[in-house]
Amino acid sequence: MVGLRSGTRDAGQIDQREDVNMGLAIALVLVLLCVVSVIMFSGHYWWFPPLISTYTGYDKQFMLTLIIVAIVFILAQLALGYFVWKYRDRAGRKATYVEGNNTMEVLWTSITFVIFIGLGILGQRVWAQFHFAEPPANAMEVEVTGQQFQWNIRYPGADGQFGRTEAKYVDESALNFVGVDPHDPAGKDDIASINRMVIPVNQPVKVLLHSKDVTHSFFVPGLRIKQDAVPGMTITIHFTATKTGEYEIPCAELCGLGHYKMRGILDVRTPVEYQQWLKKQASQE
Amino acid sequence: MGEPTHAVHVHHAPKGFIRKYIFSTDHKVIGIQYYFLALFSVVLGMLLSVLFRLHLAWPNANWDLLGKLFPTGMAGGLMTPEFYLSLVTMHGTLMVFFVLTTAPQSGFGNYFLPIQIGADDMAFPVLNMLSFWITFVALVVMVMALFATGGAPLSGWTAYPPLSALGKISGPGEGLGQTLWVISLAIFCVGSLLGALNFITTTLNLRAKGMTLLRMPLTVWAWFTTSILALLAFPVLLAGGILLVLDRVGGTSFFIPAGLVVNEQLVNHSGGSPLLWQHLFWFFGHPEVYIAILPGMGVASQLLSTFSRKPVFGYKAMFSAMLAIGFLGFFVWGHHMFISGMSPYSAVAFSLLTLAIGVPSAIKTFNWLGTLWQGKIQFTSAMLFAIGFVSLFVTGGVSGIFLGQTSLDLYLHDTYFVVGHFHMIMGVAALFGIFGATYYWFPKMFGRMLNEPLGKIHFWFTFIGVNAIFFPMHIMGVAGHPRRYSDASNFNYLSSMHPLHEFITVAAIVTATAQLFFLLNFFWSLWKGKKAEMNPWNATTLEWTVPSPPPHDNFGGKLPVVYHGAYEYSVPGAKQDFIMQDSPEKIIEAT
Numbered sequence: 001m002v003g004l005r006s007g008t009r010d011a012g013q014i015d016q017r018e019d020v021n022m023g024l025a026i027a028l029v030l031v032l033l034c035v036v037s038v039i040m041f042s043g044h045y046w047w048f049p050p051l052i053s054t055y056t057g058y059d060k061q062f063m064l065t066l067i068i069v070a071i072v073f074i075l076a077q078l079a080l081g082y083f084v085w086k087y088r089d090r091a092g093r094k095a096t097y098v099e100g101n102n103t104m105e106v107l108w109t110s111i112t113f114v115i116f117i118g119l120g121i122l123g124q125r126v127w128a129q130f131h132f133a134e135p136p137a138n139a140m141e142v143e144v145t146g147q148q149f150q151w152n153i154r155y156p157g158a159d160g161q162f163g164r165t166e167a168k169y170v171d172e173s174a175l176n177f178v179g180v181d182p183h184d185p186a187g188k189d190d191i192a193s194i195n196r197m198v199i200p201v202n203q204p205v206k207v208l209l210h211s212k213d214v215t216h217s218f219f220v221p222g223l224r225i226k227q228d229a230v231p232g233m234t235i236t237i238h239f240t241a242t243k244t245g246e247y248e249i250p251c252a253e254l255c256g257l258g259h260y261k262m263r264g265i266l267d268v269r270t271p272v273e274y275q276q277w278l279k280k281q282a283s284q285e
Numbered sequence: 286m287g288e289p290t291h292a293v294h295v296h297h298a299p300k301g302f303i304r305k306y307i308f309s310t311d312h313k314v315i316g317i318q319y320y321f322l323a324l325f326s327v328v329l330g331m332l333l334s335v336l337f338r339l340h341l342a343w344p345n346a347n348w349d350l351l352g353k354l355f356p357t358g359m360a361g362g363l364m365t366p367e368f369y370l371s372l373v374t375m376h377g378t379l380m381v382f383f384v385l386t387t388a389p390q391s392g393f394g395n396y397f398l399p400i401q402i403g404a405d406d407m408a409f410p411v412l413n414m415l416s417f418w419i420t421f422v423a424l425v426v427m428v429m430a431l432f433a434t435g436g437a438p439l440s441g442w443t444a445y446p447p448l449s450a451l452g453k454i455s456g457p458g459e460g461l462g463q464t465l466w467v468i469s470l471a472i473f474c475v476g477s478l479l480g481a482l483n484f485i486t487t488t489l490n491l492r493a494k495g496m497t498l499l500r501m502p503l504t505v506w507a508w509f510t511t512s513i514l515a516l517l518a519f520p521v522l523l524a525g526g527i528l529l530v531l532d533r534v535g536g537t538s539f540f541i542p543a544g545l546v547v548n549e550q551l552v553n554h555s556g557g558s559p560l561l562w563q564h565l566f567w568f569f570g571h572p573e574v575y576i577a578i579l580p581g582m583g584v585a586s587q588l589l590s591t592f593s594r595k596p597v598f599g600y601k602a603m604f605s606a607m608l609a610i611g612f613l614g615f616f617v618w619g620h621h622m623f624i625s626g627m628s629p630y631s632a633v634a635f636s637l638l639t640l641a642i643g644v645p646s647a648i649k650t651f652n653w654l655g656t657l658w659q660g661k662i663q664f665t666s667a668m669l670f671a672i673g674f675v676s677l678f679v680t681g682g683v684s685g686i687f688l689g690q691t692s693l694d695l696y697l698h699d700t701y702f703v704v705g706h707f708h709m710i711m712g713v714a715a716l717f718g719i720f721g722a723t724y725y726w727f728p729k730m731f732g733r734m735l736n737e738p739l740g741k742i743h744f745w746f747t748f749i750g751v752n753a754i755f756f757p758m759h760i761m762g763v764a765g766h767p768r769r770y771s772d773a774s775n776f777n778y779l780s781s782m783h784p785l786h787e788f789i790t791v792a793a794i795v796t797a798t799a800q801l802f803f804l805l806n807f808f809w810s811l812w813k814g815k816k817a818e819m820n821p822w823n824a825t826t827l828e829w830t831v832p833s834p835p836p837h838d839n840f841g842g843k844l845p846v847v848y849h850g851a852y853e854y855s856v857p858g859a860k861q862d863f864i865m866q867d868s869p870e871k872i873i874e875a876t
Contacts, residue, residue: 022664022669022741023662023664025745026669026672029748029749030676033676033680033752036756037756040756040757040760041760041763045760046760046761046763046764046781046782046785047763047764048696048763048764048765049764049765049778057692058692058693058695058696061690061692061693062687062693065686065687065690065693066687068686069683069684069686069687072683073679073680073683076650076654076679077676077679077680079654080654080657080672080675080676080679083654083657083658083660083662084657084662084672087593087657087658087659087660087661087662088662088664089661089662089663089664093661094661094855095593095594095595095659095660095661095854095855095862096595096659096660096855097595097596097854097855097856097857098595098596098598098655098658098659099596099598099599099600100596100598100599100600100601100602100652100655101598101599101655104599104651104655105599105602105648105651105652108647108648108651109644109647109648112643112644112647112648113641113644116640116641116643116644116647116686117637117640117641119640119686119690120636120637120639120640120641120689120690121637123636123640123689123690123691123692123693124633124636124690124691124692125692126692126695127629127632127633127636127690127691127692127695130692130695131629131632132629132630147546148455148456148547148548166544167543167544167545167546167551168551170546170549170551172549179546212544212545212546212547213447213451213455213545213546213547213548214445214447214448214451214455214547215445215447215448215559217624217699219699219765219767221696221765221778224695224696225695225696226624226695226696226698226699227624227626228624228625228626230559230560230625230626231447231541231542231545231559232542232543232544232545232557232558232559233542233560233626235626248776248777248778250765250767250770250776250779251767252698252699252700252767253445253699254370254440254441254445254448254769255448256439256448256455256456256459257365257366257367257370257439257456257457257458257771258366259366259370259769259770259771260366260769260770260771260772260773260775261772261775263775263776
């Protein structure tokens with residue numbers, strides 16, 4: 001019975017030269033993978049857009065994670081490549097009968113636990129700044145309402161109060177995209193803008209995020225933030241832009257066929273330019 | 286540890302083509318049926334991906350031939366944005382459900398779980414047949430969705446409402462196509478649920494004498510753990526799917542809040558929550574990731590051990606890690622929702638639990654390396670894919686360390702970084718598990734060997750190819766490229782990434798074409814391959830103690846008795862470099 005089973009090795013029987021080459025080839029490809037990875041992630045041929053945010057901790061946490069992950073990645077890939085080459089089947093080679101090693105298990109479990117959970121705890125800092133910290137008292141309020149496929153921006157105007165909105169007042173032909181109640185006096189001086197969000201530089205901004213139809217996502221790469229705009233919810237986020245200029249606001253949550261062209265502009269200006277813009281808008285309302 | 290036994294009786298193979306090959310209750314035939322269902326789906330899913338990759342690289346090119354093939358989606362040879370999204374949606378759905386859930390678990394699991402534990406069939410053979418045919422109906426409905434009037438569904442494989450719930454007013458693809466999509470998934474859930482029940486019962490009750498839990502091959506542990514995940518996860522998606530269908534056709538408002546204005550029309554729904562769907566979907570969806578990858582982990586362990594001629598390093602750590610991954614996998618669904626609007630405080634808990642899953646994953650990697658260490662490595666095609674699996678698992682795993690951190694997800698969420706991450710790990714790593722399993726078990730399933738040189742060519746093209754496709758996506762994500770954009774040319778900051786899109790598409794075309802080596806090898810060997818021995822790999826598990834292919838009742842009416850663990854390779858003092866599980870040969874403990 002035993003003899004019948006052992007049989008002769010067919011495809012498993014490999015000539016020695018091929019084994020040398022195959023082990024070497026895998027090792028070389030894995031080395032190449034590591035080299036290319038390091039070049040791509042350190043050469044910054046394509047990289048984050050410049051940071052324009054007070055959430056500076058983001059880039060630091062990313063770099064810390066990148067370095068630790070790179071070490072883990074390279075060590076694992078190289079170990080794989082080395083073992084595959086070194087322990088390839090050769091004439092006279094015998095496998096060692098090892099069933100495991102409890103000391104090693106405990107060691108690598110503890111080390112990875114400390115590293116991963118440590119990174120995880122550090123990885124809450126920017127999150128806490130963004131979500132747990134209250135917006136500064138001097139933050140200006142802007143309302144952003146997503147719709148297929150544009151960003152509706154609204155400022156409260158001189159009275160600092162947003163006019164109340166209701167779905168039944170939405171009238172796109174009259175440019176009332178978010179449905180401001182025409183009877184509410186607070187809404188009279190509201191300033192609306194489509195796809196262009198003008199804010200002053202170094203001014204904390206509190207955004208009230210809505211959506212009137214499907215879920216969208218407000219993403220400003222330079223600010224290092226993203227937040228879904230969910231129908232039926234008002235989600236508050238806050239940030240401070242630290243550099244003037246125009247920055248794109250792509251929608252980051254699939255919202256239908258025009259998702260790819262749902263594009264807003266975060267227009268960060270000097271306080272003087274911002275006030276000028278605001279006046280000009282108010283006179284047009 | 287109990288040693289359950291059951292009455293031994295000879296099953297006679299049913300007569301007649303239909304009972305034997307179509308409505309068969311033989312777990313082996315059903316396993317092959319699942320495998321071919323997955324093979325059909327993977328070819329279709331891959332072709333769809335090549336189509337949308339063409340569009341991403343050359344959005345303005347005119348594909349006249351494709352225009353004739355898809356007169357609406359590619360009218361005049363140009364791909365519409367809605368057709369692009371439909372292709373992405375159908376690619377994801379086919380791959381996740383009908384390939385990654387089907388082939389590794391229902392396909393190979395069905396075929397080999399009973400044999401590997403020494404049973405003559407599944408616990409519930411008729412239920413098993415039913416599971417397959419339910420899954421088959423789900424596939425038919427899904428393919429119908431692709432050709433539905435009003436367009437194929439386009440809300441992605443995650444189908445977030447309100448987009449997926451509002452119906453036609455929210456745009457093309459949201460009519461009949463989306464309804465069929467949800468119905469198909471609901472049907473799929475039922476099939477998977479019944480399958481999971483069968484796997485669990487079979488593993489617990491039908492093990493042969495001597496097949497203690499601690500002697501089970503790690504593939505069996507993987508299928509068993511996966512079944513528990515499937516049993517607990519699929520009912521939740523089923524419930525979600527039913528609610529979504531009701532929202533779409535029954536006028537309910539589970540996921541649609543009040544006061545929506547869609548395309549200038551006031552929506553007559555109120556009281557629902559879009560986040561409810563996300564919770565239900567991801568409560569299923571995260572375990573689903575492990576449903577796709579755990580069987581691959583089992584296969585990788587089996588192959589690395591067999592072809593290193595060494596026991597699996599840390600067998601107990603290996604199955605414990607799988608159970609830990611499965612258990613923790615139920616408490617991390619929120620990491621898909623960090624930026625969804627759910628409580629940012631719960632996000633912290635989800636984040637730490639997510640990083641904790643990295644620990645058992647790392648344990649598995651270390652033990653795979655430990656298995657190779659001091660081995661006698663034989664580079665069969667199956668082994669190459671197992672080695673590739675470990676490499677891809679590492680690559681796909683480490684990017685999860687970024688995404689699992691709430692802070693870093695603020696920027697990386699919904700970018701190509703995520704696309705690269707999950708394709709590496711649940712996509713191609715799992716696929717490498719399927720390929721490895723195919724090269725390893727094909728001789729047993731079909732009685733013929735696959736061609737080794739062709740298998741090696743297939744491996745090299747595929748391994749280098751998938752790295753070339755998915756590695757650059759991480760870079761694009763770091764540069765802030767959102768996913769699911771049919772055309773990036775509207776954004777200034779995305780324009781510099783166009784060469785990467787072109788590179789990825791070329792790599793995808795080459796890799797997809799190289800799959801012909803596999804298909805050619807598969808179908809040629811099916812009829813013309815060299816006849817397979819009973820145990821061509823000198824492996825130890827029970828499927829190698831029976832003829833290739835095994836008889837109808839697997840063990841010829843005489844169930845095996847098991848004396849050894851699953852991976853007794855290179856035991857000092859043994860007659861050969863392997864001791865089969867049912868061999869009465871004693872292991873002399875070396876001192």
